[in-house]
Amino acid sequence: MSSKTIQVSIPADAEGYVSFQCPHCEQRFKLGADEFEDSDAINLFCPSCGLAHELDHFYSKEFIDKAMSIVEQEAMEMIYNMFKGLERKNRGNKFVKFKTGSKPKVYIKEMYENIDELVEAELKCCKKHLKVTVLDRLIGVYCSYCGVKNDFE
Ligand SMILES: [Zn+2]
Numbered sequence: 001m002s003s004k005t006i007q008v009s010i011p012a013d014a015e016g017y018v019s020f021q022c023p024h025c026e027q028r029f030k031l032g033a034d035e036f037e038d039s040d041a042i043n044l045f046c047p048s049c050g051l052a053h054e055l056d057h058f059y060s061k062e063f064i065d066k067a068m069s070i071v072e073q074e075a076m077e078m079i080y081n082m083f084k085g086l087e088r089k090n091r092g093n094k095f096v097k098f099k100t101g102s103k104p105k106v107y108i109k110e111m112y113e114n115i116d117e118l119v120e121a122e123l124k125c126c127k128k129h130l131k132v133t134v135l136d137r138l139i140g141v142y143c144s145y146c147g148v149k150n151d152f153e
Pocket residue numbers: 022023024025026027046047048049050051
């Protein structure tokens with residue numbers, strides 16, 4: 001049995017930010033997609049509560065839902081192709097008849113971006129950009145990359 005890697009990339013919003021959700025306080029925030037990819041971060045700090053956790057705990061529920069439906073669709077494709085193969089193999093066989101119907105379709109959930117009103121902020125420590133709630137921006141945020149508290153005036 002061969003294994004298959006399914007890659008799901010995190011979709012960015014119109015300004016090039018990707019969504020995350022803190023596993024500790026459930027606060028949503030966004031990080032600049034390019035800056036995030038360049039950082040090779042293993043842990044992220046929540047801008048709101050300042051606690052760190054491994055990166056994969058920060059993926060938002062929407063992202064996980066989307067990843068799951070892509071995996072589901074890939075699995076359906078594999079099963080479909082397997083049956084197609086059986087159908088072809090047994091074409092001349094009078095006793096076994098396989099007929100594959102039309103390709104199954106899985107609805108891929110749309111990402112619900114922009115449910116929160118998030119504002120951009122530039123982190124002075126790492127010179128990277130993130131989006132946080134208006135309140136968090138007002139009281140200051142922790143850098144998602146290095147954990148340093150940033151205040152904005
Ligand atoms: Zn948090």
